Amino acid sequence: MKDSLKQYFPLYTSSPDLAYFDTGASALKPQVVIDKIREYYSSYGVNIHRGLYEASDRATTEHDNAREIVATFINAEPEEIVFIYGTTHGLNMLATSLGQELKKGDNIVLTAWEHHANLIPWQQIAKNTGAELRFVDIDDDYQLDIEDAKKKIDSNTKIVSFGHVSNTLGSLAPAKELIALAKQVQAITIIDAAQSIVHLKTDVKKLDVDFLVFSGHKLYGPTGIGVLYGKKEKLAQLSPVMFGGDMILDVSYDSAEWNDVPYRFESGTPNIAGAIGLGAAVKFIESIGLQHIQERETKLTSYLINQLSSLPNVQIIGSSNPSKHHGVISIHIPGIHTHDIAEILNRHNVAIRVGSHCAMPLMKKLGLPGGTARFSVGMYNDEKDVDTAMTSLKEAIDIFK
Amino acid sequence: MDDLLYKDMILDLYKHPLNRKNLESFTTEKKSHNPTCGDLVTMQVLFDDDGKVKDIGHQGEGCAISQAALSLITDKVKGLTKEEIIAISEEDMLSMLGIPISHARMKCALLGWNTLKSMMSEL
Numbered sequence: 001m002k003d004s005l006k007q008y009f010p011l012y013t014s015s016p017d018l019a020y021f022d023t024g025a026s027a028l029k030p031q032v033v034i035d036k037i038r039e040y041y042s043s044y045g046v047n048i049h050r051g052l053y054e055a056s057d058r059a060t061t062e063h064d065n066a067r068e069i070v071a072t073f074i075n076a077e078p079e080e081i082v083f084i085y086g087t088t089h090g091l092n093m094l095a096t097s098l099g100q101e102l103k104k105g106d107n108i109v110l111t112a113w114e115h116h117a118n119l120i121p122w123q124q125i126a127k128n129t130g131a132e133l134r135f136v137d138i139d140d141d142y143q144l145d146i147e148d149a150k151k152k153i154d155s156n157t158k159i160v161s162f163g164h165v166s167n168t169l170g171s172l173a174p175a176k177e178l179i180a181l182a183k184q185v186q187a188i189t190i191i192d193a194a195q196s197i198v199h200l201k202t203d204v205k206k207l208d209v210d211f212l213v214f215s216g217h218k219l220y221g222p223t224g225i226g227v228l229y230g231k232k233e234k235l236a237q238l239s240p241v242m243f244g245g246d247m248i249l250d251v252s253y254d255s256a257e258w259n260d261v262p263y264r265f266e267s268g269t270p271n272i273a274g275a276i277g278l279g280a281a282v283k284f285i286e287s288i289g290l291q292h293i294q295e296r297e298t299k300l301t302s303y304l305i306n307q308l309s310s311l312p313n314v315q316i317i318g319s320s321n322p323s324k325h326h327g328v329i330s331i332h333i334p335g336i337h338t339h340d341i342a343e344i345l346n347r348h349n350v351a352i353r354v355g356s357h358c359a360m361p362l363m364k365k366l367g368l369p370g371g372t373a374r375f376s377v378g379m380y381n382d383e384k385d386v387d388t389a390m391t392s393l394k395e396a397i398d399i400f401k
Numbered sequence: 402m403d404d405l406l407y408k409d410m411i412l413d414l415y416k417h418p419l420n421r422k423n424l425e426s427f428t429t430e431k432k433s434h435n436p437t438c439g440d441l442v443t444m445q446v447l448f449d450d451d452g453k454v455k456d457i458g459h460q461g462e463g464c465a466i467s468q469a470a471l472s473l474i475t476d477k478v479k480g481l482t483k484e485e486i487i488a489i490s491e492e493d494m495l496s497m498l499g500i501p502i503s504h505a506r507m508k509c510a511l512l513g514w515n516t517l518k519s520m521m522s523e524l
């Protein structure tokens with residue numbers, strides 16, 4: 001790939017030889033995002049709302065702009081965008097709030113590949129309410145089994161929440177089918193888009209999903225900022241679970257009235273720099289073109305899978321079809337613990353993530369107690385990165401042969 | 402093999418671990434977790450009537466470093482008393498391994514030693 005995108009990411013200036021394959025954990029930050037955050041802190045770094053002076057007015061405007069940029073990006077309305085700290089925070093908010101309505105006899109349908117962030121909050125709700133947790137299984141090609149979903153989703157299902165793209169397998173959930181099944185029984189639908197948002201065009205209207213959550217830092221934005229999208233009427237029905245400043249309309253010593261949506265879910269001073277930085281990240285992605293990014297990543301994923309498959313003893317933990325991987329390729333090499341793979345790759349400046357990827361139940365199900373070695377790609381990765389990774393993988397295999 | 406970390410001794414212990422077994426009867430048992438590797442280890446110790454380690458076993462999954470260290474520490478403590486085990490220092494453990502351990506791998510190297518030490522203090 002001659003048209004390198006590495007030039008936009010200053011980390012490559014200090015580490016030009018870095019082969020970064022950990023975008024699934026956090027994407028690198030482009031210069032424009034860093035500049036935008038610096039601009040906020042150095043030029044108008046004050047609190048938003050009700051500051052009747054210039055800097056506060058500018059901060060408020062930039063914060064509002066960021067909300068609009070993000071809304072347009074996923075085809076939502078600005079008032080449907082709640083700024084949160086990250087995916088985990090958003091899923092906890094939803095579970096805590098929606099869980100109040102659940103009772104024994106109800107069930108919550110998740111999938112076998114959930115990240116702990118979309119599992120444990122619901123486990124807690126299930127424990128407290130007596131509601132049942134159900135998991136849509138995966139098939140032999142590591143895809144969600146829609147026939148199993150048809151059995152698991154029934155008239156007692158109140159919530160269907162799933163990871164759009166598995167952070168371990170790279171598989172894409174059949175979102176439209178799952179949402180259609182949920183709608184037949186009036187269940188609330190939630191998408192954990194942490195892994196999909198950076199690779200796939202996300203259109204909440206087309207998906208027709210009730211809630212969708214993602215993190216900014218996996219989208220080339222800053223850490224500590226995320227987005228909870230909710231359909232206007234669904235957000236209006238949702239009870240806030242965090243209380244304090246900015247989320248209220250009127251307060252007396254005995255009671256309080258909530259502010260409008262989305263502000264009632266944003267108590268306390270938010271991550272202003274983070275939101276503004278996320279806006280810059282989305283604009284940056286749009287300037288490169290999500291479709292262009294997708295094409296590059298698809299090509300590179302194919303190359304990576306082909307190269308990995310040519311190595312002796314390397315098992316792909318995921319579909320054998322490269323087009324079914326969305327930014328994530330996990331491998332297992334019998335006889336080499338994943339941690340040793342990561343150590344040897346690091347000697348060649350190849351950054352991967354190993355272990356259970358916060359999906360321990362899936363690892364147990366797959367019989368992989370040491371987890372997998374995961375390569376996740378971003379817009380900046382090129383074939384040279386893959387070649388470096390292959391050289392170091394061969395070294396690992398050689399050491400442990 | 403001239404690899405500084407993955408020396409033949411380490412790789413041999415990884416492929417052929419010592420004391421990797423389940424004890425039928427034991428005096429004490431502890432499960433421990435290495436948050437870096439995400440792995441679990443279970444260690445079991447059987448003391449004889451004189452208060453010395455008669456047998457020791459470990460099970461679980463781990464990287465080459467943690468597995469080699471588990472083999473070494475379990476072999477080292479055979480015949481030792483609780484107090485003698487507690488007296489084994491971090492430096493002793495690292496010198497038994499005899500390889501340069503980076504900050505990121507320290508938890509792997511010390512998993513067995515740490516588990517055993519806290520087991521003994523709880524006795």
